[in-house]
Amino acid sequence: PLRVLLLLDQFVRRFVVSIDNLPRKKLPRRQLVAKPVAGTFLTSPADGEDWTISPDNAARYTPYVRLATAADTGRLAAFYLRYYPLFQEAYAELGYPDAYFNDRLVEVIDHLLETPEVEGPIRLVRPHVFYQYADPALEALSAGQKTLLRMGNANAAEIKAKLRALRDAVTRGPSSDSD
Numbered sequence: 001p002l003r004v005l006l007l008l009d010q011f012v013r014r015f016v017v018s019i020d021n022l023p024r025k026k027l028p029r030r031q032l033v034a035k036p037v038a039g040t041f042l043t044s045p046a047d048g049e050d051w052t053i054s055p056d057n058a059a060r061y062t063p064y065v066r067l068a069t070a071a072d073t074g075r076l077a078a079f080y081l082r083y084y085p086l087f088q089e090a091y092a093e094l095g096y097p098d099a100y101f102n103d104r105l106v107e108v109i110d111h112l113l114e115t116p117e118v119e120g121p122i123r124l125v126r127p128h129v130f131y132q133y134a135d136p137a138l139e140a141l142s143a144g145q146k147t148l149l150r151m152g153n154a155n156a157a158e159i160k161a162k163l164r165a166l167r168d169a170v171t172r173g174p175s176s177d178s179d
Helices: 011-021 055-070 073-082 084-093 101-113 143-150 153-172
Strands: 043-045 051-053 123-125
Touching: 011 084, 011 101, 055 153, 073 084, 073 153, 084 101, 101 143, 101 153, 143 153
Parallel strands: none
Antiparallel strands: 043 051, 051 123
């Protein structure tokens, strides 16, 4: 199902662009490595004019979570480390010739791991066409952190566990041990 969920053309460039933009407020949708999540954002009316993210919204992210959790962390890290020069080159082409992509990757993983876990329904407001988080602290989060919120706590916990494992694998570097 890789081709169903990911854009594999220009994979390295798309991956680098995706990682670099996750901590920002907006994502460049046409340049990302992942295809847009299917379906529409599901909300539930809470009371009167208030909305919340529907618990059913999490199911839209399930194929992505399954893909991420099924992927062998050791093999992903080995692929990344083997082709790291290509990732670094793409990062330099983005305008960071004196920075290391691996540093950015670890920084972004740490940023995503800081995403709060919200208990209970997440309240929304709709001042215009698009929904916003009613809580200003949640609305101030990055695009990547908001994505983790939209996928629900259970999915986010699985993604965070994979991110922790990947972080460990790419910071540990190549080893002769098998995982």
